[in-house]
Amino acid sequence: MDDRTHVVIVGAGFAGLDCARALAGAPIDVTVIDRNNFNTFQPLLYQVATSGLAASDVSYPVRGLFHDAPNVAFRQGTVHGVDWDTRTLLLHGQDPMPFDRLVVAAGAVTNYFGVEGAERHAFPLYGLTDAIALRNHVLRQFEATEAHPELVDEGALTFVVVGGGPTGVETAGALTELFDMVLTKDFPRLDIALARVVLVEMSDTVLGPFSARARHYAAHQLRQRGISLRLAERVVRVDGTGVELASGERIATRTLVWAAGVRANPLAADLGLPQVGGGRIPVGPDLRVEGHDGVFAVGDVAAIGAGGSDDLLPQLAPVAKQSGTYVGRLLRDEVEEPGVARTRPFRYRDKGTMATIGRRAAVADLPLRLRLTGTPAWVTWLFLHLMFLVGFRNRITVFVNWAWSYLTYDRGPRLIVDGDDGAHRSGDADGHDDGG
């Protein structure tokens, strides 16, 4: 082992895993480190939060991915620093881990932009435990309101989502569907029409980066489903009883879903790496971190240039996957063809973006200026998400769940798994209730 290059990948998200996959079978020792022993398929987290899928449907044990790749090891642990002199990573409660090459793929954390009370009271939707905490919380509001109908006036059935990007739009749409199709049957003694969703977006449109057609379709569909759109509006304060908007309006609510943005994982700072906007690590055209030999950053934690301009690539799954694969191949080439310098810079191939509002209602901006809305976009969305889900078994159970929901208008695991409702904080390694 000792004379083989040791690549350490921090983070088992899209970027880290695709990097490791590209290195599977190479004459290189690879260790993937993550604080969780599973990978989370983040694009479907909102379905866990809205009782559409089980937690296990969107999570896959990392070790299971590398049964056939003896050169790829996994280590569950939390990195808290680095010793650049000895080139070793420092882990909580574990021996330091030496590396020859380091790939930082630590992803992002929720960005509350300093909004007062948000860190304490808002529900993020970035990790698996976030999704489960939100699911528990939403269902608890209905249980509580059935027992105490006067809670409606305190906003128990008012759900505010902040952020009009895909996550916010999808969460708002899925919440409405959960209420109208399932909870209306679960709670026949409650007037479900009292449950409402408010979507707050800072700009004057939802799905900002999408085509005009997609934006208009999405806004129309959201409104048609009874969602109040507050465009060109911001949340300035949140507490346990409501949110306050920049316009001065106050909405009584116990639920603020925070889909307003992310910033790079603070690990970038812990490692003493340079940082630019949003805490992201600036990288060169081949995703190397300048001034640190053999260190790369990929995915959400990296500030990857869009090429040609000063723009950065967005923090999206496809960028993460492609950048991870790129670095994996680069490191592989380094070892397998040591003389040949790899000079082709990373180039992102934009295969389009999609978002689902609900049953047979989605938008998809695809390559070749193909703009789909409605059922065709929805079917495309379903197909692609099933295809990209990790693990054949996950695909089957997700397919069963989706088919069931579509045919019966019923939903899956709307379980409130006990745990402290107050402890719904996201973050890196704190205690969390969880279920599903």
Place this chain on the structure above:
Amino acid sequence: MDDRTHVVIVGAGFAGLDCARALAGAPIDVTVIDRNNFNTFQPLLYQVATSGLAASDVSYPVRGLFHDAPNVAFRQGTVHGVDWDTRTLLLHGQDPMPFDRLVVAAGAVTNYFGVEGAERHAFPLYGLTDAIALRNHVLRQFEATEAHPELVDEGALTFVVVGGGPTGVETAGALTELFDMVLTKDFPRLDIALARVVLVEMSDTVLGPFSARARHYAAHQLRQRGISLRLAERVVRVDGTGVELASGERIATRTLVWAAGVRANPLAADLGLPQVGGGRIPVGPDLRVEGHDGVFAVGDVAAIGAGGSDDLLPQLAPVAKQSGTYVGRLLRDEVEEPGVARTRPFRYRDKGTMATIGRRAAVADLPLRLRLTGTPAWVTWLFLHLMFLVGFRNRITVFVNWAWSYLTYDRGPRLIVDGDDGAHRSGDADGHDDGG
């Protein structure tokens, strides 16, 4: 509503739900109360604990069961007492709930029999959160041992199961299978042969109430799978580093699975009802609680006579289901045929018992003295458990999971969902980490 009889059922386990089912559609108002909003299919909890099934596969939202029964309501809440004068149940944080008839179906809790350290250090396996806590803990031992191989000597890979009944046997067998078929591939750098399971049973045989053939087959299969059987042995002390047996032997371990027995839910005491051995509520031949008009006890919380002798029926799922259905029908007859006194006493129909040790290895003692072992018993077990699972969707996903595991020797959701490993206590309403 006011002139209709109001039946309150405390507990949404097998007994409570089958009671409610028998009352569905009757001219009676029914309220089912449970501290969880879901029913747990307890016979398969050991598969959740051993990463075979997801938590959502063995849980079903109670409200979803009664969409077509407008007379059956659900209330998530915890009962802490009763006012017999006003015939109202007292709930934590909710208005008291009046009842005309009360069915106590609160089930059981783990019985530690006063063994020193057990309540604090042992892992029970009675509720969903127990199963998830055990799963997390087991997987964490392997992650920790890979990082710190010296932990093997401290017993990190030694798993002690106490109790040789079906739960203990099934858990021991499933743990071995998890190690030999899955974790050996997940942890190629660990010598999985170091992982061992010890099954401690007080009597001189496993599966005591089963036929001799079943007992011998089970003991043979367990031993063949490398499980150490300690028969006629007891655990007398447990702490964070090991267990001490009555013989004086000390086994270094961090994991003691407590499958040694249950006692009635302490709610029996909170309600001031009479109690006999194990805290169970004595009932008459028609499952009424003596001295309390219109109060019934069913399932694990009840001491139901076996008829003809002083023996009590065992605390098993079939007894719970049948006793629940009996009381449901009795209450229905009371209202639908008010003049006709129902006099036929409850009679338990023993349809046999089963236990699975592993792949194609099970025992089934069926009616007509049909004794199955091996593959026939295993297929019977699979079929009956699928049939009795609540919810068609659960059946499909469980079937997919089982078929997948059988064909690929792989397992499902071996996720460590974060949470405080120390907080693995069972019990009634405490905070819990959970996952799956």
